[in-house]
Amino acid sequence: MVVHSLFAELVMNRTSYTTREVILLKSSILFWEKGYAETSMKDIASSCGFRPANIYNYFCNKETILFEILKDEMEAILKPIRKLKGDASINPPDALRKIIENHVRLTLGVRRSSMLLFDVGLGYLSKKNKKKIIQLRDEYDEICREILTRGIQMGFFRKIDVKLVAFSVASIIARSRMWFSPNGKYSVDEYIDFIYDFITRGIISMRR
Amino acid sequence: MVVHSLFAELVMNRTSYTTREVILLKSSILFWEKGYAETSMKDIASSCGFRPANIYNYFCNKETILFEILKDEMEAILKPIRKLKGDASINPPDALRKIIENHVRLTLGVRRSSMLLFDVGLGYLSKKNKKKIIQLRDEYDEICREILTRGIQMGFFRKIDVKLVAFSVASIIARSRMWFSPNGKYSVDEYIDFIYDFITRGIISMRR
DNA sequence: TGAAAGTGAATGGTCGTTCATTCATTATTT
Protein backbone atom coordinates (compact mmCIF):
# COMPACT_ATOMS: atom_id res chain seq x y z
CA MET A 1 0.00 0.00 0.00
CA VAL A 2 1.30 3.37 -0.99
CA VAL A 3 0.38 6.42 0.99
CA HIS A 4 1.04 10.09 0.81
CA SER A 5 4.54 10.57 2.05
CA LEU A 6 3.74 13.30 4.49
CA PHE A 7 1.70 11.14 6.73
CA ALA A 8 3.04 7.75 5.82
CA GLU A 9 3.23 6.48 9.33
CA LEU A 10 0.15 8.36 10.35
CA VAL A 11 -2.42 7.39 7.79
CA MET A 12 -2.12 3.69 8.42
CA ASN A 13 -4.81 2.20 10.61
CA ARG A 14 -6.34 5.46 11.62
CA THR A 15 -9.92 6.51 11.42
CA SER A 16 -9.82 9.85 13.17
CA TYR A 17 -7.40 12.73 13.08
CA THR A 18 -6.75 15.70 15.24
CA THR A 19 -7.71 19.06 13.78
CA ARG A 20 -4.07 19.90 13.49
CA GLU A 21 -3.49 16.83 11.35
CA VAL A 22 -6.50 17.63 9.17
CA ILE A 23 -5.16 21.12 8.52
CA LEU A 24 -1.77 19.72 7.50
CA LEU A 25 -3.34 17.08 5.30
CA LYS A 26 -5.69 19.47 3.52
CA SER A 27 -3.05 22.17 3.18
CA SER A 28 -0.65 19.71 1.67
CA ILE A 29 -3.15 18.76 -1.02
CA LEU A 30 -3.95 22.40 -1.80
CA PHE A 31 -0.32 23.52 -1.81
CA TRP A 32 0.63 20.77 -4.23
CA GLU A 33 -2.32 21.40 -6.49
CA LYS A 34 -2.43 25.19 -6.56
CA GLY A 35 0.85 26.31 -5.10
CA TYR A 36 1.59 27.94 -1.76
CA ALA A 37 1.00 31.58 -2.66
CA GLU A 38 -2.16 30.71 -4.54
CA THR A 39 -3.67 28.89 -1.58
CA SER A 40 -5.35 31.22 0.90
CA MET A 41 -6.11 30.58 4.52
CA LYS A 42 -9.74 30.76 3.45
CA ASP A 43 -9.13 27.90 1.03
CA ILE A 44 -7.54 25.79 3.72
CA ALA A 45 -10.21 26.57 6.28
CA SER A 46 -13.14 25.87 4.01
CA SER A 47 -11.57 22.61 2.88
CA CYS A 48 -11.37 21.69 6.57
CA GLY A 49 -14.92 22.79 7.26
CA PHE A 50 -14.38 25.85 9.41
CA ARG A 51 -13.37 29.54 9.25
CA PRO A 52 -9.85 30.91 8.70
CA ALA A 53 -9.51 32.30 12.19
CA ASN A 54 -9.65 28.87 13.70
CA ILE A 55 -6.46 27.81 11.97
CA TYR A 56 -4.58 30.17 14.27
CA ASN A 57 -5.56 28.04 17.22
CA TYR A 58 -3.28 25.36 15.78
CA PHE A 59 -0.62 27.18 13.76
CA CYS A 60 0.87 30.57 14.39
CA ASN A 61 0.98 31.45 10.69
CA LYS A 62 0.76 30.18 7.15
CA GLU A 63 4.47 29.70 6.75
CA THR A 64 4.59 27.29 9.66
CA ILE A 65 2.08 25.06 7.89
CA LEU A 66 4.27 24.97 4.79
CA PHE A 67 7.34 24.27 6.89
CA GLU A 68 5.72 21.37 8.70
CA ILE A 69 4.60 19.86 5.40
CA LEU A 70 7.99 20.14 3.74
CA LYS A 71 9.77 18.86 6.82
CA ASP A 72 7.53 15.83 7.19
CA GLU A 73 7.78 15.06 3.49
CA MET A 74 11.54 15.32 3.48
CA GLU A 75 11.77 13.16 6.58
CA ALA A 76 9.59 10.54 4.93
CA ILE A 77 11.89 10.45 1.93
CA LEU A 78 14.95 10.30 4.13
CA LYS A 79 13.88 7.80 6.75
CA PRO A 80 13.91 4.62 4.66
CA ILE A 81 17.31 5.29 3.11
CA ARG A 82 19.28 6.47 6.12
CA LYS A 83 20.32 2.94 6.90
CA LEU A 84 21.86 2.55 3.42
CA LYS A 85 24.63 4.95 4.25
CA GLY A 86 27.84 3.23 5.14
CA ASP A 87 26.29 -0.23 4.96
CA ALA A 88 29.01 -2.30 3.30
CA SER A 89 26.80 -5.36 3.12
CA ILE A 90 24.62 -3.87 0.36
CA ASN A 91 25.70 -3.56 -3.25
CA PRO A 92 25.91 0.06 -4.47
CA PRO A 93 23.74 -0.69 -7.52
CA ASP A 94 21.09 -2.26 -5.29
CA ALA A 95 21.32 0.65 -2.88
CA LEU A 96 20.89 3.11 -5.74
CA ARG A 97 17.85 1.23 -6.91
CA LYS A 98 16.38 1.34 -3.41
CA ILE A 99 16.89 5.10 -3.24
CA ILE A 100 15.22 5.61 -6.60
CA GLU A 101 12.37 3.28 -5.78
CA ASN A 102 11.69 4.96 -2.46
CA HIS A 103 11.84 8.46 -3.89
CA VAL A 104 9.61 7.68 -6.87
CA ARG A 105 7.05 5.87 -4.75
CA LEU A 106 6.74 8.74 -2.31
CA THR A 107 6.67 11.29 -5.12
CA LEU A 108 4.06 9.59 -7.26
CA GLY A 109 2.32 7.38 -4.73
CA VAL A 110 -0.63 9.59 -4.08
CA ARG A 111 -1.23 11.73 -7.09
CA ARG A 112 -1.05 15.47 -6.69
CA SER A 113 -1.25 17.42 -9.88
CA SER A 114 1.52 19.54 -11.19
CA MET A 115 3.06 21.96 -8.75
CA LEU A 116 6.68 21.77 -7.73
CA LEU A 117 6.05 22.68 -4.12
CA PHE A 118 9.38 21.47 -2.97
CA ASP A 119 11.44 23.55 -5.35
CA VAL A 120 9.36 26.66 -5.10
CA GLY A 121 8.17 26.44 -1.51
CA LEU A 122 11.61 27.02 -0.04
CA GLY A 123 11.34 30.62 -1.18
CA TYR A 124 8.47 31.27 1.20
CA LEU A 125 10.22 30.02 4.30
CA SER A 126 12.01 32.11 6.86
CA LYS A 127 15.78 31.85 6.85
CA LYS A 128 15.73 29.60 9.88
CA ASN A 129 13.17 27.19 8.51
CA LYS A 130 14.74 27.20 5.08
CA LYS A 131 18.02 26.15 6.62
CA LYS A 132 16.40 23.21 8.37
CA ILE A 133 14.83 21.91 5.16
CA ILE A 134 18.03 22.36 3.22
CA GLN A 135 19.86 20.41 5.90
CA LEU A 136 17.56 17.48 5.27
CA ARG A 137 18.00 17.81 1.52
CA ASP A 138 21.75 17.85 2.01
CA GLU A 139 21.54 14.69 4.03
CA TYR A 140 19.70 13.07 1.14
CA ASP A 141 22.35 14.20 -1.31
CA GLU A 142 25.05 12.95 1.01
CA ILE A 143 23.57 9.46 1.08
CA CYS A 144 23.34 9.41 -2.72
CA ARG A 145 26.91 10.58 -3.10
CA GLU A 146 28.17 8.02 -0.64
CA ILE A 147 26.47 5.17 -2.50
CA LEU A 148 27.76 6.41 -5.85
CA THR A 149 31.30 6.92 -4.59
CA ARG A 150 31.41 3.45 -3.12
CA GLY A 151 30.02 2.10 -6.39
CA ILE A 152 32.86 3.73 -8.27
CA GLN A 153 35.49 2.42 -5.87
CA MET A 154 34.09 -1.09 -6.20
CA GLY A 155 34.08 -0.83 -9.98
CA PHE A 156 30.33 -0.94 -10.47
CA PHE A 157 30.11 2.60 -11.75
CA ARG A 158 32.50 4.47 -13.97
CA LYS A 159 34.30 7.57 -12.80
CA ILE A 160 31.76 10.37 -12.94
CA ASP A 161 30.90 13.43 -10.87
CA VAL A 162 28.70 11.98 -8.14
CA LYS A 163 27.29 15.36 -7.19
CA LEU A 164 26.02 16.06 -10.69
CA VAL A 165 24.60 12.56 -10.93
CA ALA A 166 22.74 12.99 -7.65
CA PHE A 167 21.27 16.30 -8.84
CA SER A 168 20.27 14.84 -12.17
CA VAL A 169 18.54 11.84 -10.68
CA ALA A 170 16.64 13.98 -8.19
CA SER A 171 15.61 16.35 -10.99
CA ILE A 172 14.16 13.58 -13.10
CA ILE A 173 12.16 12.19 -10.23
CA ALA A 174 10.98 15.51 -8.78
CA ARG A 175 9.76 16.79 -12.11
CA SER A 176 7.93 13.59 -12.98
CA ARG A 177 5.26 14.87 -10.62
CA MET A 178 4.32 17.26 -13.39
CA TRP A 179 3.44 14.75 -16.06
CA PHE A 180 3.18 11.29 -14.58
CA SER A 181 -0.32 9.91 -14.70
CA PRO A 182 -1.23 6.74 -12.81
CA ASN A 183 -3.76 5.99 -15.55
CA GLY A 184 -1.16 6.47 -18.26
CA LYS A 185 0.99 4.10 -20.21
CA TYR A 186 3.21 3.16 -17.30
CA SER A 187 2.73 1.99 -13.76
CA VAL A 188 4.88 3.37 -10.98
CA ASP A 189 6.86 0.14 -10.96
CA GLU A 190 7.55 0.33 -14.66
CA TYR A 191 8.59 3.95 -14.29
CA ILE A 192 11.04 2.99 -11.55
CA ASP A 193 12.50 0.40 -13.89
CA PHE A 194 12.85 2.98 -16.63
CA ILE A 195 14.67 5.48 -14.45
CA TYR A 196 17.08 2.97 -13.02
CA ASP A 197 17.77 1.62 -16.48
CA PHE A 198 18.16 5.07 -17.99
CA ILE A 199 20.50 6.25 -15.28
CA THR A 200 22.69 3.20 -15.22
CA ARG A 201 22.91 2.24 -18.87
CA GLY A 202 22.21 5.49 -20.71
CA ILE A 203 20.61 5.46 -24.10
CA ILE A 204 23.48 4.44 -26.30
CA SER A 205 23.51 1.13 -28.07
CA MET A 206 26.34 -1.33 -27.52
CA ARG A 207 25.94 -2.91 -30.91
CA ARG A 208 28.14 -0.61 -32.94
CA MET B 1 28.56 35.25 -27.18
CA VAL B 2 25.79 34.00 -24.98
CA VAL B 3 22.72 36.09 -24.42
CA HIS B 4 19.53 35.78 -22.54
CA SER B 5 17.29 33.56 -24.59
CA LEU B 6 14.28 35.80 -24.53
CA PHE B 7 15.88 38.52 -26.53
CA ALA B 8 18.56 36.58 -28.29
CA GLU B 9 18.03 38.22 -31.62
CA LEU B 10 17.20 41.51 -30.03
CA VAL B 11 20.06 42.17 -27.68
CA MET B 12 22.75 41.81 -30.32
CA ASN B 13 24.17 45.06 -31.59
CA ARG B 14 21.58 47.23 -29.98
CA THR B 15 22.15 50.25 -27.84
CA SER B 16 18.60 51.47 -27.39
CA TYR B 17 15.35 49.72 -26.74
CA THR B 18 11.74 50.65 -26.98
CA THR B 19 9.91 51.06 -23.69
CA ARG B 20 7.97 47.92 -24.51
CA GLU B 21 11.18 45.95 -24.81
CA VAL B 22 12.52 47.38 -21.57
CA ILE B 23 9.40 46.29 -19.75
CA LEU B 24 9.71 42.76 -21.12
CA LEU B 25 13.40 42.59 -20.28
CA LYS B 26 13.01 43.86 -16.73
CA SER B 27 9.92 41.75 -16.10
CA SER B 28 11.72 38.66 -17.29
CA ILE B 29 14.52 39.22 -14.83
CA LEU B 30 12.12 39.83 -11.97
CA PHE B 31 9.87 36.90 -12.83
CA TRP B 32 12.81 34.52 -12.91
CA GLU B 33 14.28 35.85 -9.71
CA LYS B 34 11.18 36.27 -7.56
CA GLY B 35 8.43 34.42 -9.37
CA TYR B 36 5.44 35.78 -11.24
CA ALA B 37 2.98 36.15 -8.37
CA GLU B 38 5.63 37.70 -6.15
CA THR B 39 6.51 40.36 -8.71
CA SER B 40 4.18 43.36 -8.58
CA MET B 41 3.52 45.89 -11.30
CA LYS B 42 5.14 48.37 -8.92
CA ASP B 43 8.30 46.25 -8.94
CA ILE B 44 8.36 46.15 -12.70
CA ALA B 45 7.66 49.86 -13.08
CA SER B 46 10.25 50.99 -10.58
CA SER B 47 12.84 48.72 -12.17
CA CYS B 48 12.01 50.44 -15.47
CA GLY B 49 12.16 53.89 -13.94
CA PHE B 50 8.52 54.95 -14.08
CA ARG B 51 5.13 54.40 -12.37
CA PRO B 52 2.91 51.31 -12.63
CA ALA B 53 0.17 53.07 -14.54
CA ASN B 54 2.48 53.67 -17.46
CA ILE B 55 2.90 49.96 -18.08
CA TYR B 56 -0.70 49.87 -19.27
CA ASN B 57 0.22 52.10 -22.18
CA TYR B 58 2.19 49.13 -23.52
CA PHE B 59 0.53 45.99 -22.15
CA CYS B 60 -3.11 45.45 -21.39
CA ASN B 61 -2.38 43.42 -18.26
CA LYS B 62 0.20 41.52 -16.24
CA GLU B 63 -0.59 38.15 -17.73
CA THR B 64 0.19 39.40 -21.23
CA ILE B 65 3.70 40.29 -20.10
CA LEU B 66 4.24 36.79 -18.77
CA PHE B 67 2.84 35.28 -21.93
CA GLU B 68 5.11 37.31 -24.18
CA ILE B 69 8.12 36.32 -22.11
CA LEU B 70 7.35 32.63 -22.11
CA LYS B 71 6.51 32.67 -25.80
CA ASP B 72 9.71 34.47 -26.77
CA GLU B 73 11.79 32.19 -24.56
CA MET B 74 10.21 29.05 -25.98
CA GLU B 75 10.67 30.36 -29.52
CA ALA B 76 14.32 31.05 -28.81
CA ILE B 77 14.82 27.47 -27.61
CA LEU B 78 12.94 26.11 -30.59
CA LYS B 79 14.32 28.20 -33.41
CA PRO B 80 17.85 26.78 -33.59
CA ILE B 81 16.71 23.15 -33.52
CA ARG B 82 13.76 23.26 -35.91
CA LYS B 83 16.03 22.48 -38.81
CA LEU B 84 17.25 19.30 -37.11
CA LYS B 85 13.89 17.64 -37.55
CA GLY B 86 13.80 15.30 -40.52
CA ASP B 87 17.32 16.21 -41.59
CA ALA B 88 18.76 12.86 -42.65
CA SER B 89 22.19 14.33 -43.24
CA ILE B 90 22.87 14.79 -39.53
CA ASN B 91 23.74 11.96 -37.16
CA PRO B 92 21.16 11.45 -34.39
CA PRO B 93 23.84 11.54 -31.68
CA ASP B 94 25.15 14.81 -33.07
CA ALA B 95 21.64 16.18 -33.32
CA LEU B 96 20.94 15.21 -29.73
CA ARG B 97 24.09 16.94 -28.64
CA LYS B 98 23.06 20.10 -30.50
CA ILE B 99 19.66 20.06 -28.79
CA ILE B 100 21.24 19.68 -25.37
CA GLU B 101 23.87 22.30 -26.05
CA ASN B 102 21.31 24.82 -27.27
CA HIS B 103 18.94 24.22 -24.38
CA VAL B 104 21.64 24.39 -21.73
CA ARG B 105 23.18 27.53 -23.18
CA LEU B 106 19.87 29.35 -23.27
CA THR B 107 18.95 28.10 -19.82
CA LEU B 108 22.19 28.97 -18.09
CA GLY B 109 23.58 31.61 -20.42
CA VAL B 110 22.45 34.62 -18.47
CA ARG B 111 22.17 33.60 -14.89
CA ARG B 112 18.85 34.08 -13.18
CA SER B 113 18.57 32.68 -9.71
CA SER B 114 16.39 29.84 -8.76
CA MET B 115 12.83 30.12 -9.92
CA LEU B 116 11.26 27.65 -12.28
CA LEU B 117 9.22 30.21 -14.16
CA PHE B 118 8.55 27.95 -17.03
CA ASP B 119 7.05 25.14 -15.03
CA VAL B 120 5.09 27.32 -12.68
CA GLY B 121 4.21 30.23 -14.93
CA LEU B 122 1.85 28.23 -17.11
CA GLY B 123 -0.58 28.19 -14.23
CA TYR B 124 -1.07 31.93 -14.44
CA LEU B 125 -1.94 32.03 -18.11
CA SER B 126 -5.41 32.09 -19.59
CA LYS B 127 -6.53 28.91 -21.28
CA LYS B 128 -5.90 30.36 -24.70
CA ASN B 129 -2.38 31.55 -23.94
CA LYS B 130 -1.54 28.39 -22.06
CA LYS B 131 -2.49 26.37 -25.11
CA LYS B 132 -0.15 28.38 -27.31
CA ILE B 133 2.82 27.84 -25.02
CA ILE B 134 2.10 24.16 -24.66
CA GLN B 135 1.97 23.89 -28.43
CA LEU B 136 5.51 25.21 -28.58
CA ARG B 137 6.63 22.85 -25.86
CA ASP B 138 5.06 19.97 -27.73
CA GLU B 139 6.94 20.96 -30.84
CA TYR B 140 10.16 20.80 -28.85
CA ASP B 141 9.29 17.35 -27.54
CA GLU B 142 8.41 16.25 -31.03
CA ILE B 143 11.81 17.21 -32.35
CA CYS B 144 13.54 15.34 -29.52
CA ARG B 145 11.44 12.26 -30.09
CA GLU B 146 12.10 12.32 -33.80
CA ILE B 147 15.85 12.47 -33.29
CA LEU B 148 15.77 9.70 -30.71
CA THR B 149 13.55 7.47 -32.83
CA ARG B 150 15.78 7.88 -35.83
CA GLY B 151 18.77 7.15 -33.62
CA ILE B 152 17.18 3.90 -32.53
CA GLN B 153 16.33 2.89 -36.08
CA MET B 154 19.89 3.57 -37.17
CA GLY B 155 21.27 1.54 -34.29
CA PHE B 156 22.92 4.39 -32.44
CA PHE B 157 20.58 4.18 -29.47
CA ARG B 158 19.11 1.14 -27.87
CA LYS B 159 15.37 0.58 -27.77
CA ILE B 160 14.00 2.84 -25.10
CA ASP B 161 10.89 4.94 -24.57
CA VAL B 162 11.75 8.15 -26.40
CA LYS B 163 9.04 10.15 -24.67
CA LEU B 164 10.37 9.34 -21.22
CA VAL B 165 13.90 10.10 -22.35
CA ALA B 166 12.84 13.48 -23.73
CA PHE B 167 11.10 14.34 -20.45
CA SER B 168 14.07 13.22 -18.41
CA VAL B 169 16.57 15.22 -20.41
CA ALA B 170 14.42 18.35 -20.26
CA SER B 171 14.00 17.89 -16.50
CA ILE B 172 17.70 17.70 -15.86
CA ILE B 173 18.37 20.83 -17.88
CA ALA B 174 15.43 22.88 -16.63
CA ARG B 175 16.21 22.18 -13.01
CA SER B 176 19.88 22.98 -13.36
CA ARG B 177 18.77 26.59 -13.25
CA MET B 178 18.29 26.07 -9.54
CA TRP B 179 21.80 25.14 -8.61
CA PHE B 180 24.17 25.87 -11.45
CA SER B 181 26.63 28.61 -10.65
CA PRO B 182 28.80 30.14 -13.36
CA ASN B 183 31.48 30.68 -10.73
CA GLY B 184 31.29 27.09 -9.60
CA LYS B 185 33.31 24.03 -10.36
CA TYR B 186 32.07 23.67 -13.92
CA SER B 187 31.74 25.91 -16.93
CA VAL B 188 28.65 25.74 -19.08
CA ASP B 189 30.62 23.82 -21.69
CA GLU B 190 31.77 21.26 -19.19
CA TYR B 191 28.24 20.89 -17.91
CA ILE B 192 27.00 20.25 -21.46
CA ASP B 193 29.63 17.53 -21.78
CA PHE B 194 28.51 15.97 -18.53
CA ILE B 195 24.84 15.86 -19.50
CA TYR B 196 25.49 14.41 -22.93
CA ASP B 197 27.82 11.83 -21.44
CA PHE B 198 25.44 10.98 -18.62
CA ILE B 199 22.47 10.59 -20.92
CA THR B 200 24.21 8.54 -23.55
CA ARG B 201 26.46 6.29 -21.49
CA GLY B 202 24.76 6.15 -18.12
CA ILE B 203 26.78 5.62 -15.00
CA ILE B 204 27.50 1.93 -15.16
CA SER B 205 31.01 0.67 -15.67
CA MET B 206 31.83 -1.58 -18.63
CA ARG B 207 34.69 -3.23 -16.82
CA ARG B 208 32.80 -5.95 -15.03
C1' DT C 1 -0.58 71.76 -32.23
C1' DG C 2 -1.18 67.20 -31.41
C1' DA C 3 0.11 62.75 -30.35
C1' DA C 4 2.70 59.96 -27.20
C1' DA C 5 4.60 59.26 -22.64
C1' DG C 6 4.00 59.44 -17.99
C1' DT C 7 1.48 60.51 -13.52
C1' DG C 8 -1.40 60.73 -9.00
C1' DA C 9 -5.29 59.43 -7.15
C1' DA C 10 -8.77 56.32 -6.60
C1' DT C 11 -11.31 51.69 -7.01
C1' DG C 12 -12.56 47.24 -5.67
C1' DG C 13 -10.60 43.37 -4.29
C1' DT C 14 -7.89 39.83 -1.62
C1' DC C 15 -4.83 38.62 1.64
C1' DG C 16 -2.90 37.11 6.38
C1' DT C 17 -3.67 38.06 10.81
C1' DT C 18 -5.77 39.76 15.32
C1' DC C 19 -9.20 39.91 18.74
C1' DA C 20 -13.11 39.87 21.66
C1' DT C 21 -16.59 36.78 22.20
C1' DT C 22 -19.60 32.56 22.20
C1' DC C 23 -20.46 27.85 23.20
C1' DA C 24 -20.03 23.19 24.60
C1' DT C 25 -17.29 20.33 27.15
C1' DT C 26 -14.31 19.04 30.98
C1' DA C 27 -12.22 19.63 35.56
C1' DT C 28 -12.46 21.25 40.09
C1' DT C 29 -14.52 22.47 44.16
C1' DT C 30 -18.28 22.67 47.43
Added chain:
DNA sequence: AAATAATGAATGAACGACCATTCACTTTCA
Protein backbone atom coordinates in the same frame (compact mmCIF):
# COMPACT_ATOMS: atom_id res chain seq x y z
C1' DA D 1 -24.53 15.48 43.20
C1' DA D 2 -24.63 20.25 42.26
C1' DA D 3 -22.30 24.48 41.44
C1' DT D 4 -18.48 26.66 39.69
C1' DA D 5 -14.32 27.37 37.23
C1' DA D 6 -11.40 26.53 33.35
C1' DT D 7 -10.60 25.12 28.77
C1' DG D 8 -10.50 24.25 23.70
C1' DA D 9 -12.89 24.98 19.48
C1' DA D 10 -14.87 28.03 16.56
C1' DT D 11 -16.72 32.47 15.08
C1' DG D 12 -17.64 37.31 12.92
C1' DA D 13 -15.85 41.54 12.43
C1' DA D 14 -12.25 44.34 11.57
C1' DC D 15 -7.29 45.77 10.47
C1' DG D 16 -3.64 47.24 7.59
C1' DA D 17 -1.17 46.09 3.69
C1' DC D 18 -0.85 45.27 -0.89
C1' DC D 19 -2.59 44.17 -5.33
C1' DA D 20 -3.91 45.00 -10.52
C1' DT D 21 -6.26 48.09 -12.92
C1' DT D 22 -8.70 52.53 -14.46
C1' DC D 23 -8.97 57.23 -15.55
C1' DA D 24 -8.63 61.99 -15.88
C1' DC D 25 -4.67 64.76 -15.89
C1' DT D 26 -0.22 66.84 -17.07
C1' DT D 27 4.22 66.75 -19.29
C1' DT D 28 7.23 65.99 -23.13
C1' DC D 29 8.64 66.47 -27.54
C1' DA D 30 8.42 66.12 -32.65
